[in-house]
Amino acid sequence: MRGALYVIGLGPGPADWLTPQASAALAGIEDLVGYGPYVARVAPRAGVQPQASDNRVEFERAGAALALAAQGRRVGVVSGGDPGVFAMAAAVVEAMAQGPAEWRALDVEVLPGVSAMQAAAARLGAPLGGDFCALSLSDNLKPWSLIERRLIAACDGDFALALYNPASKARPQQIHDAFAVLRARRAPSTPVAFARAVGRPDEALVVTTLGEADPGIADMSTLVIVGASTTRLVQRPGLRPFLLTPRSYP
Amino acid sequence: MRGALYVIGLGPGPADWLTPQASAALAGIEDLVGYGPYVARVAPRAGVQPQASDNRVEFERAGAALALAAQGRRVGVVSGGDPGVFAMAAAVVEAMAQGPAEWRALDVEVLPGVSAMQAAAARLGAPLGGDFCALSLSDNLKPWSLIERRLIAACDGDFALALYNPASKARPQQIHDAFAVLRARRAPSTPVAFARAVGRPDEALVVTTLGEADPGIADMSTLVIVGASTTRLVQRPGLRPFLLTPRSYP
Numbered sequence: 342m343r344g345a346l347y348v349i350g351l352g353p354g355p356a357d358w359l360t361p362q363a364s365a366a367l368a369g370i371e372d373l374v375g376y377g378p379y380v381a382r383v384a385p386r387a388g389v390q391p392q393a394s395d396n397r398v399e400f401e402r403a404g405a406a407l408a409l410a411a412q413g414r415r416v417g418v419v420s421g422g423d424p425g426v427f428a429m430a431a432a433v434v435e436a437m438a439q440g441p442a443e444w445r446a447l448d449v450e451v452l453p454g455v456s457a458m459q460a461a462a463a464r465l466g467a468p469l470g471g472d473f474c475a476l477s478l479s480d481n482l483k484p485w486s487l488i489e490r491r492l493i494a495a496c497d498g499d500f501a502l503a504l505y506n507p508a509s510k511a512r513p514q515q516i517h518d519a520f521a522v523l524r525a526r527r528a529p530s531t532p533v534a535f536a537r538a539v540g541r542p543d544e545a546l547v548v549t550t551l552g553e554a555d556p557g558i559a560d561m562s563t564l565v566i567v568g569a570s571t572t573r574l575v576q577r578p579g580l581r582p583f584l585l586t587p588r589s590y591p
Numbered sequence: 592m593r594g595a596l597y598v599i600g601l602g603p604g605p606a607d608w609l610t611p612q613a614s615a616a617l618a619g620i621e622d623l624v625g626y627g628p629y630v631a632r633v634a635p636r637a638g639v640q641p642q643a644s645d646n647r648v649e650f651e652r653a654g655a656a657l658a659l660a661a662q663g664r665r666v667g668v669v670s671g672g673d674p675g676v677f678a679m680a681a682a683v684v685e686a687m688a689q690g691p692a693e694w695r696a697l698d699v700e701v702l703p704g705v706s707a708m709q710a711a712a713a714r715l716g717a718p719l720g721g722d723f724c725a726l727s728l729s730d731n732l733k734p735w736s737l738i739e740r741r742l743i744a745a746c747d748g749d750f751a752l753a754l755y756n757p758a759s760k761a762r763p764q765q766i767h768d769a770f771a772v773l774r775a776r777r778a779p780s781t782p783v784a785f786a787r788a789v790g791r792p793d794e795a796l797v798v799t800t801l802g803e804a805d806p807g808i809a810d811m812s813t814l815v816i817v818g819a820s821t822t823r824l825v826q827r828p829g830l831r832p833f834l835l836t837p838r839s840y841p
Contacts (some may be wrong), residue, residue: 345760357612360705365607401840420799423705425712427838434835438825445827451713455610455673462675463701471733472726472741474750475719483721483840491652491748498744499737500829548708575688577695585684588649588677588734 344410346447347417348424348433350454351382353540366452367570368419375429379419398480399429403436405442419470423456425476427505434469447504455566458503461536464546466583468534471590472500478515479506483566491518496526501586502567506558516556516565523567527551532568532584535559548574548582594660594779596697597667598674598683600704601632603790608705615817616702620667623680624656629669647731649679653686655692673706677727677755697704707814708753711786714796716825716833718784720814722750729756735765742769746776751836752817757809766806773817777801782818782834785809798824798832 349368352358368372370389373380377393385391394402395421403418418426428509430451435442462469482552495502502523507516523531525570528574537545537560547558553565559565568586597616602608603651615632617623624630629641635641635825653668660666672676680701687694705717714721724745728738743751752773757766773781779802787795787810797808818836825833 352610355612357615358610360602360608362605362607362612397726408734412651423709425709425717425719427720430712431607431717431835431838434717434720434833435837436824437827437833438823442828445825446829449716449833451716453709453713454704455703459673459675459703459706461705462680466699466701467675467681467684467779469675470677470723471595472724474722474724474745474748476722482838487840489747491750494744494748495724498724500741500744513668521671533813535662543694567619573688577686577687579696583684585681585688585698586725586730587685588681590737 343588344447345415346406346410346433346449348430348451349417349419350423350452351379351419352455353422353457353460353538354382358540359559360452361456363452363454367416368484372409372414373419374402374416375419378391380422383419399432400436400529403429403432404440407436407440407447410447413444423454424575425452425453426456426475436556457505460539461534464536464539465534465548465566466585468572468584468586469503469571470499470572471586471588473503474500474553475503475505477505478519478522479512480515483575489522492522493526496523498520498569499569501569501572504565504567506561507563507565516559520554524551532574533571534566534584535563536566536569546581548584594663594697595665596656596660596699598680599667599669600673600702601629601669601671602775603672603707603710604632605790606647608710608790610702610704611618613702613704616667618828620658620665622664622666623669624652624666625669629671633669649685650681653679653682654690656683657686657690657697658794660697661693673704674701674707675703680767684747694779704765707710707755707789708727710789711784711816714786714789715816716835718818718822718834719751719753719835720840721819721821721836725755726752727752728769729762730765735762742772746773749819751819751822754815754817756811757813759811770804770806774801782824784816784834785813786816787813788797796831798834
């Protein structure tokens with residue numbers, strides 16, 4: 342029997358953001374591989390072997406999953422959000438590239454999901470309604486000099502920004518450094534939002550401005566959105582204001 | 592009775608990429624508003640008034656939908672992909688900002704969906720696995736000079752690119768001009784993909800390089816991905832190669 346590997350996007354958390362394709366794949370796998378908290382989101386099923394691993398071992402996890410598929414197993418690698426956006430798809434394809442030839446002949450399918458920036462944007466109105474950049478602030482896998490270069494380029498192009506992995510306990514400084522780069526280049530009135538755990542019970546949204554924001558409130562579960570020059574707040578009586586980045590440009 | 596407006600992401604097309612949240616919203620609305628081909632994707636339901644409109648009248652369509660909600664109706668505005676990404680969320684929030692005060696007091700909810708770049712990326716492996724920019728090449732709403740500035744900035748930052756609206760019958764030139772900007776700045780070996788109508792019966796994928804690509808094959812239904820300096824092809828025997836933009840940087 343031929344094995345298969347599905348890289349499954351679980352979305353931000355709630356079941357009503359999980360695609361039917363992802364649900365069907367979860368119902369058909371024999372092995373469930375992923376970072377612990379994502380594996381824990383999937384309801385246990387008889388005959389499915391869960392293999393939870395740590396956050397930092399994406400490449401090893403991908404290799405272990407491919408090895409199982411090469412043995413003929415139907416394997417699901419689960420990712421929060423969309424596996425194609427700062428998640429497991431890149432680790433799996435990189436492991437395929439570096440591993441034995443048989444891994445490159447496997448049935449490998451990536452199943453997209455709602456990414457954190459989309460969940461955040463939905464709650465916030467239309468902050469990413471124009472051109473935007475998605476940028477991870479983690480310097481675990483790339484040098485800070487590159488992150489800084491990309492922040493500057495995003496400002497040069499007047500892109501709105503979706504910032505992933507803004508901070509963690511081990512990396513509290515990057516979001517402060519990033520805001521210093523942005524504050525030197527964008528108006529203090531630029532709308533900014535901190536969207537934490539959108540769709541989960543501990544969801545928290547803060548809408549503020551670049552000048553007034555406290556970047557220290559960002560953590561590992563936070564997606565930070567920084568507006569472009571055209572982004573503005575739309576006040577709503579008794580409700581959180583919406584952010585709007587119009588598609589048109591003056 | 593209080594009206595409500597849902598901006599509903601239909602995803603790229605197939606039902607297995609439609610979120611349960613979007614399905615539930617479609618089952619509860621009284622008015623269905625949208626661009627003709629998106630309205631046509633929704634199964635007719637007794638008591639639902641479909642209001643299909645032309646592609647170019649997004650702002651007017653948003654205003655008409657808000658006016659219906661202000662009358663107490665439950666209105667669904669449908670978008671292909673994710674309404675927050677080059678789609679109807681921005682038009683609705685902009686119409687709220689410019690319209691009567693009562694529109695800003697309405698229940699307006701954006702329901703995210705799988706966007707074209709995510710569907711394309713899923714088919715192609717992990718082309719957007721690192722930092723990337725999403726950029727619309729349409730100059731209907733912004734000047735070409737801004738698009739060119741953003742392409743240059745994206746190259747300065749070595750971002751991978753997801754190019755929306757690369758061409759239409761009325762705008763055949765932009766994708767050629769964009770490729771000229773990119774070819775002056777990125778290696779001819781840079782992986783490029785043209786992903787047309789992903790998930791629909793007429794899906795077509797072309798994987799090539801910046802040097803060899805024919806940008807003329809892009810049309811209104813095509814999402815174009817252009818790699819960063821680290822993006823490479825991963826050959827698979829008998830299968831279309833995957834694109835990989837690793838999360839790590841040398």
